[in-house]
Amino acid sequence: MCITTKCHKCGIREAVILQRHSGKLLCAECFIDDIKSRVLNEVRKYHMFNYNDRLLLALSGGKDSYTLLDTILGIHEASKLGVITISEGIQGYSRDEDVVWIMSRCRDLGIDIVRVSFKEAVGYTLFELVNMSKVSDIDVSPCTFCGMIRRRIINRYARELGYDRVLTAHNLDDESQTAFINILRADLSRLIQSHPGGPKLSDLFVRRVKPLRKVYEWESALYAYLKGFKFQEAECPYITTEPTLRAKVRDYFRRLEALEPGVLLRFLNFIDDLVSKFIDESLKIPSLPLCKLCGEPTAHNRSICKTCELLIKVGVMRWA
Numbered sequence: 001m002c003i004t005t006k007c008h009k010c011g012i013r014e015a016v017i018l019q020r021h022s023g024k025l026l027c028a029e030c031f032i033d034d035i036k037s038r039v040l041n042e043v044r045k046y047h048m049f050n051y052n053d054r055l056l057l058a059l060s061g062g063k064d065s066y067t068l069l070d071t072i073l074g075i076h077e078a079s080k081l082g083v084i085t086i087s088e089g090i091q092g093y094s095r096d097e098d099v100v101w102i103m104s105r106c107r108d109l110g111i112d113i114v115r116v117s118f119k120e121a122v123g124y125t126l127f128e129l130v131n132m133s134k135v136s137d138i139d140v141s142p143c144t145f146c147g148m149i150r151r152r153i154i155n156r157y158a159r160e161l162g163y164d165r166v167l168t169a170h171n172l173d174d175e176s177q178t179a180f181i182n183i184l185r186a187d188l189s190r191l192i193q194s195h196p197g198g199p200k201l202s203d204l205f206v207r208r209v210k211p212l213r214k215v216y217e218w219e220s221a222l223y224a225y226l227k228g229f230k231f232q233e234a235e236c237p238y239i240t241t242e243p244t245l246r247a248k249v250r251d252y253f254r255r256l257e258a259l260e261p262g263v264l265l266r267f268l269n270f271i272d273d274l275v276s277k278f279i280d281e282s283l284k285i286p287s288l289p290l291c292k293l294c295g296e297p298t299a300h301n302r303s304i305c306k307t308c309e310l311l312i313k314v315g316v317m318r319w320a
């Protein structure tokens, strides 16, 4: 005898997914609807974009990229979307196959695509930059280097191509880790900056929003899988060879969530509510000054931005 359980939401189809944080058993259709409606709720709650905004999606090609593209296509016109993908150039790690799949879907929908490499933007691949930083004895993790340059490239293209928003595919796991790391570092300004209602500190910044920030990583992966997205989840080699604080927090949070399902969602919701009390005050912060070398915004106490400083230290000074 085969006993099946009905989906807790529709009560009709057979449940195949246990959504541990809600305690619900769901069928595939209701699970997909649940993700879509949570993305829409988050977009509305924080006024992430308006219906006529031009949105640039920063996609790496993985499962989160797919889920972001697919959920946004359900709530925004394809003609107002663009996609940017960045090739960092990391030895032994290529997401080209994943990217090709997503790009072909974008092309079918008539979405503009920009592909940029680190090599084009700064003259070197990330692999080369990391090796140069080792020779120069600079204590900076590859992930810090990569993140800084990637954000810079994306912002510049978004600005020059006239996009209103940049959308990134950070999920709930990513965002709760970021919030926790900012707390560990006692960095209130970064905590406010990563809040969806945080201030835009320069006219040269295109606002970045993260519609998947309340969707668990496993949910994003399952959503992509159920929708037929074929991905090979290769991990960037730098996360394991050179563990950062993030890698440690990520590992800890995974174990915590397994023990107490829903803990990360409650944590991020709590941080959102808490930090929102500081937003009004943070809007009074004056605009950021500009870096004397690259002309991009830099911190209030700096004349040369952190990115330029690092690039100079490793012996590079070229923004294409």
Ligand SMILES: [Zn+2]
Pocket (backbone or CB within 6 Å): 007, 008, 009, 010, 011, 012, 013, 026, 027, 028, 029, 030, 031
């Ligand atoms: Zn159902």
Ligand SMILES: [Zn+2]
Pocket (backbone or CB within 6 Å): 291, 292, 293, 294, 295, 296, 304, 305, 306, 307, 308, 309
């Ligand atoms: Zn600079």
